[in-house]
Amino acid sequence: MTLEEAASKLESQFKVIARTDFRGEVTLELGLVQIEPACRFAKEQLGFDFLADLSSVDNFGDEPRFEIVYELYSLISNIHLRLKARLSEDHLEAPSVTGIWATANWHEREVYDMMGIRFSNHPDLRRILMWEGYPYYPLRKDFPLEGKPSDMPEVAFSEPAPLAGGPFVSVPGPPHIADREPRARHVGED
Amino acid sequence: MAIAPAAYDSKVEGNIIISRLDACINWMRKNSLWPMPMGLACCAIEMMATACARFDIARFGAEVMRFSPRQSDVMIVAGTVTYKMALAVKRIYDQMPEPKWVIAMGACASSGGMYRSYAVLQGIDHLLPVDVYVSGCPPRPEALLEGLMKLQRKIDLERAIYDQKKELLEALS
Numbered sequence: 001m002t003l004e005e006a007a008s009k010l011e012s013q014f015k016v017i018a019r020t021d022f023r024g025e026v027t028l029e030l031g032l033v034q035i036e037p038a039c040r041f042a043k044e045q046l047g048f049d050f051l052a053d054l055s056s057v058d059n060f061g062d063e064p065r066f067e068i069v070y071e072l073y074s075l076i077s078n079i080h081l082r083l084k085a086r087l088s089e090d091h092l093e094a095p096s097v098t099g100i101w102a103t104a105n106w107h108e109r110e111v112y113d114m115m116g117i118r119f120s121n122h123p124d125l126r127r128i129l130m131w132e133g134y135p136y137y138p139l140r141k142d143f144p145l146e147g148k149p150s151d152m153p154e155v156a157f158s159e160p161a162p163l164a165g166g167p168f169v170s171v172p173g174p175p176h177i178a179d180r181e182p183r184a185r186h187v188g189e190d
Numbered sequence: 191m192a193i194a195p196a197a198y199d200s201k202v203e204g205n206i207i208i209s210r211l212d213a214c215i216n217w218m219r220k221n222s223l224w225p226m227p228m229g230l231a232c233c234a235i236e237m238m239a240t241a242c243a244r245f246d247i248a249r250f251g252a253e254v255m256r257f258s259p260r261q262s263d264v265m266i267v268a269g270t271v272t273y274k275m276a277l278a279v280k281r282i283y284d285q286m287p288e289p290k291w292v293i294a295m296g297a298c299a300s301s302g303g304m305y306r307s308y309a310v311l312q313g314i315d316h317l318l319p320v321d322v323y324v325s326g327c328p329p330r331p332e333a334l335l336e337g338l339m340k341l342q343r344k345i346d347l348e349r350a351i352y353d354q355k356k357e358l359l360e361a362l363s
Contacts, residue, residue: 130274138309158309161312
């Protein structure tokens, strides 16, 4: 099966909101309710047996704000198809695809951890990188890179990191860089 | 109490060295520093290389990597300390018996390194008293060995009895 055949079969079965062709890659945008049946169809009928990635995008300022991206791959026909669905900030819940591809389990946990999108029917929806109880979703666009303070006694704490103008940037001018940089010490000073 | 002059004894002549107790204790401590290898990132690879034959940390008596904090003297924090790991590192440090020392190996353990972000503790010295900072990203094994030798020199200058055996000194006086 070629990519074009697979895409048109999916388009005939489901209501595709938008189709993007870019450098031989096909992206289909579907409604959120159609994602789970479309994924099942893609796996069972079209041979997309491998979920290469499941990620999320924060289009801060747009409505709907969030986007979930499914990268499907067929190891049988060697074709790659991308599915997308948009989510509004008011209702951050997507259907889980762990029942279709078991690998979605940790991908969905990461999306939940970093973006705060919940997945219904997920078998074990816990944070995967940050600790349980961390109050923020750090990959959102309105979360500052330096972080925010948090404290869970006995578990973990966090403090904003000193950025000094940027993560990899030293700003010229006074005060001396040794005074601005965190814990840089003068020779002889203890 | 007058000290009796030691009589000449041909059996022990040449076998006695007079020294300070501090110097002896420090000499023993600094030459058998058992590390707690707190390997958290790529620095741990260099730490392993330091332990291997080419660089051979055994030359400095620190080859006994103990994976139990209860048997170790010096914690080598090698790598990026995330906030999620930070209190676990502290908990391990707390289980090490006194006297204990800490080497912050590499940029991340010393200052957060290039990870100025929400997830990374900006230097293990926010949580633990660090004795030696080793620069580098990651430091070469020579640098870690230099850090270890710096720590040995530091231990050599400690007043072991006075600082750590206060009760004993009070009981004796």
